[in-house]
Amino acid sequence: MKKVLLWFVPGVIVGVILILGGGKAIDATSSNEFCMSCHIHPQADAAWKKSVHYDTQSGSRIACVECHLPPKEENYLYHKAKTGLRDLWSYWTKDSASFNWEARGSLEIARGHVFENSCKKCHVNLFPAKLTKEGENAHLYYTQTKKTEELHCINCHLNAGHFIAGYTHGSNATFGASSAAPKEIFTEPAKVNEFKNYTEKIPNSSVSFNMVAIPGGRFKMGSSVEEPFRMTDEGPVREVELSQFFMAEIEVTWDEYLAFYVQTAAEGRSTDTEGTRKKQESKTDAISGATPPYGQPDQGWGMGQRPAISFSYHAAETYCKWLSQVTGKTYRLPTEAEWEYACRAGSEGPYFFPGDPSKFHKTGLRAKLSKNDTVGINTYVIYKGNSMSKTQLPARVKPNAFGLKNMLGNVAEFCSDWYKEDAYSLYPEGVVKDPKGPESGEERVVRGGSFQNTADILRIAKRDYTRTTAWLKTDPQMPKSIWWYSDCFNVGFRVVCEFDEKTGNTAGSN
Numbered sequence: 001m002k003k004v005l006l007w008f009v010p011g012v013i014v015g016v017i018l019i020l021g022g023g024k025a026i027d028a029t030s031s032n033e034f035c036m037s038c039h040i041h042p043q044a045d046a047a048w049k050k051s052v053h054y055d056t057q058s059g060s061r062i063a064c065v066e067c068h069l070p071p072k073e074e075n076y077l078y079h080k081a082k083t084g085l086r087d088l089w090s091y092w093t094k095d096s097a098s099f100n101w102e103a104r105g106s107l108e109i110a111r112g113h114v115f116e117n118s119c120k121k122c123h124v125n126l127f128p129a130k131l132t133k134e135g136e137n138a139h140l141y142y143t144q145t146k147k148t149e150e151l152h153c154i155n156c157h158l159n160a161g162h163f164i165a166g167y168t169h170g171s172n173a174t175f176g177a178s179s180a181a182p183k184e185i186f187t188e189p190a191k192v193n194e195f196k197n198y199t200e201k202i203p204n205s206s207v208s209f210n211m212v213a214i215p216g217g218r219f220k221m222g223s224s225v226e227e228p229f230r231m232t233d234e235g236p237v238r239e240v241e242l243s244q245f246f247m248a249e250i251e252v253t254w255d256e257y258l259a260f261y262v263q264t265a266a267e268g269r270s271t272d273t274e275g276t277r278k279k280q281e282s283k284t285d286a287i288s289g290a291t292p293p294y295g296q297p298d299q300g301w302g303m304g305q306r307p308a309i310s311f312s313y314h315a316a317e318t319y320c321k322w323l324s325q326v327t328g329k330t331y332r333l334p335t336e337a338e339w340e341y342a343c344r345a346g347s348e349g350p351y352f353f354p355g356d357p358s359k360f361h362k363t364g365l366r367a368k369l370s371k372n373d374t375v376g377i378n379t380y381v382i383y384k385g386n387s388m389s390k391t392q393l394p395a396r397v398k399p400n401a402f403g404l405k406n407m408l409g410n411v412a413e414f415c416s417d418w419y420k421e422d423a424y425s426l427y428p429e430g431v432v433k434d435p436k437g438p439e440s441g442e443e444r445v446v447r448g449g450s451f452q453n454t455a456d457i458l459r460i461a462k463r464d465y466t467r468t469t470a471w472l473k474t475d476p477q478m479p480k481s482i483w484w485y486s487d488c489f490n491v492g493f494r495v496v497c498e499f500d501e502k503t504g505n506t507a508g509s510n
Contacts, residue, residue, distance in 0.1 A: 026077075029084070035064045038084075038091040043101050050163035066122075067161050070115040079115075103389030105162060111152050114161070119153040134170055138476035145473070155474040168296045175293050176261045189327035192503040195244060197403075200497075203326050205259040209248060211497055212403045216244040218431065219341050220348060222424055223461035227350055228357045233421040234461040240337050240432045246497040247334065247342050250394040250405050251413065252319070254303035257311070260319050263326075264289025287322045290315050290483035294475060299489050301390040307411045307492040309391065313444050313466055315483045316414050316493045323495065330498040333416040336423075336445045336463075337435045338496060343408065343448070343460050345401035350459040351408065352400040353380050360455035381409035383458055387451035408448050408458045411492035415445040419465035443468065450490035466491075 028034065036045060048054055053062035069079050103109065126139040138156060145151050154160070159167040168175075183206035190200045201208045222237040223230045264287055290311065297310035311319075316333060323331040334342070343352060350357050355376040374385055380400070382392045391410055399405045417423070418441025427435060437445065443465040449458040467488075475486035485491075499505045 026080075030063070030065045030069075030080075032064050035087075039064075039087045040091070041099075041101060044105075044162055047105075047162035047164070051159065051161055053161050062122075062161070067114050067118055069118065071117055071121050074115075074117060100388055105158075105164070106389060107154065107158055110154055110158065114152070114154055116152055123153075137478055141476040141478070151474055156476065164300060166296060166300045170294065172293050172295060172297075175297070176258050178258075189329070192329070194504045195499055198246075200327060200329075202256070202259045202323075204263060207255050207259045209250070209253070209256055211246040212249050213499075214245050214247050214338075214342050214402055216242050217341070218242075219344055219346075221337055221340055221432075221461075223350070223459065227459070227461070229361070229456040229459065229462075231462065233423075233463050236424055238424050238427055238432055239430075240341070240435060242338060242341050243434055244499050245338060246499060246503070247338070247402075247404060248494040248496075249399070249403060250305075251307035251411055251492045251494045252316075253305045254298065254308045255305065257308035257319065258303070260322050261290055264322060287318065287325060289318065289322065291481060293484045294477055294481065294486065297484060299390065305393050305395075306391050307406070309411055309489050309492050310485055312471075312481070312483055312485055313414055313468075320495060329502050330500055331495045332498070333414055333493060334496040335434075335436050336415040336417040336447065337432075339407075339413065339415050339447050340460060342402060342404055343400065345404070347401070347460075350461070351377070351380075352460065353377075357456050357459055377455055377458075381458055382406065382451050383409045383449065384452060384454050389451070391451055406448075408460065409453070410451055411448075411490055412446045412450045412464060413448045414466070414491065414493040415447055417445040419443045419445045419463070446491055452490050 048064075053067075056062075065080075069083065070076055126143065127136060131139070142151050142153075142156075156169055158164065159169070185206055186201040186203055186208070188201065189203055190198050192198050196213050198211050199208050200211055218239060218241045220237050221240045223234040224237060225235070227234075293310065297308075298306070299309075320331045320333060323329075345352050347353075349355075353376050360374060360377050377383065378386050380397050382396060387409075394405045394410075397405055397409075400407055415437075417437025418439070420426070420438045420441055423438055426438065446464040446466055447462075449462065449464075471485040471488035472480050473487055475481060475484075497503060
């Protein structure tokens with residue numbers, strides 16, 4: 001008995017010490033000061049101190065671990081050790097000044113570092129008495145959709161833990177308002193009397209943009225089976241002949257889109273004015289434009305000459321109809337064939353500039369052992385390797401041989417064709433003249449890749465398509481907007497103008 005006591009009592013004492021000491025160690029290593037001793041991020045600390053989780057109405061203050069670790073009953077120690085080791089490794093091996101902290105705060109990345117159950121541990125009641133009707137609808141949508149695990153609290157409350165300047169949550173009724181001094185206001189659109197480059201002027205605005213004359217011709221559409229990273233929907237290669245047309249030098253900018261948004265403003269814009277728009281158009285020729293967005297469509301990256309994003313395919317089509325109306329020309333979205341022909345500009349390889357996709361795109365161990373060959377692609381393309389995880393101004397890149405900028409990268413672009421995986425095989429044998437794609441479908445073609453993509457996705461022949469349901473999954477409005485995507489910030493469009501009798505073609509429309 002004495003031997004048992006001699007071993008048991010010290011064991012109990014040691015166990016108590018370890019438990020108490022372990023608890024104190026966990027508490028000591030869970031303070032904000034300890035976190036920031038390795039996780040050096042002054043910007044995050046400053047943004048946290050400006051957030052609603054720092055200066056709260058109740059006086060409480062939310063610490064790092066309360067958002068960035070799960071509740072203690074849910075593998076807390078495992079995630080704490082994993083996060084600590086990751087930050088310690090970064091502290092030892094990387095320069096914190098080289099990190100793109102703005103990109104690390106984006107929704108896609110933040111969702112991997114904020115625990116949903118940690119949010120709900122504090123915010124137990126999702127329907128408090130002072131919640132607005134808009135908030136009730138959003139939280140109701142969250143509770144109904146959460147079963148699919150597609151939603152996260154920070155989809156709508158991204159700035160709760162770290163303040164984001166200009167961040168808007170909810171209906172953005174002031175979107176498009178400008179306090180800038182008015183510039184020269186154009187009273188007439190450009191007059192085009194021949195097939196050459198011109199600068200379009202949007203009447204009743206100070207906005208203009210360049211249109212490039214694209215000569216007609218033949219080209220091989222699609223990619224060969226030998227092209228690196230080729231997908232099956234890029235073939236079979238077809239010979240296509242296109243009539244001449246005009247295409248915008250750059251993607252539609254925020255300046256251009258906001259001219260449409262302001263000039264088509266409808267009185268008492270609601271969540272969805274589509275029904276109202278159809279009634280109005282049946283009585284008049286006016287086009288009622290987009291409703292106010294939910295949140296900040298430019299993601300805080302800036303507007304001006306950056307490509308416009310976040311709007312739907314329907315909005316892009318409506319913009320083209322409006323632009324045709326106010327300029328007296330025939331503007332529309334490009335067909336998939338027109339887009340690829342204009343992008344190639346006479347080239348036949350994976351890009352319109354020299355380069356091998358396999359050398360531009362290396363991942364994993366290959367990328368660590370040898371740097372990617374990025375000289376060529378950095379000159380012409382805004383992509384994952386140089387975008388800083390956001391859209392950039394057109395001046396950053398050089399044009400292709402036709403004089404078009406950002407045909408690859410920056411934002412992907414809507415085309416008018418319905419998407420079908422076997423679309424090319426459905427065309428008749430021989431030379432295909434001015435193809436317009438399948439007669440029907442569910443989603444539209446998207447081409448060109450974006451600032452989010454790697455070099456393999458940015459090949460000219462790479463095809464993509466809209467994902468209407470997925471791009472609206474976090475829109476809490478009832479009904480969902482037909483004008484704005486809530487989950488797509490990397491797609492825009494550029495316009496095409498037909499060379500017809502309205503633009504100097506005396507032979508009539510082609």
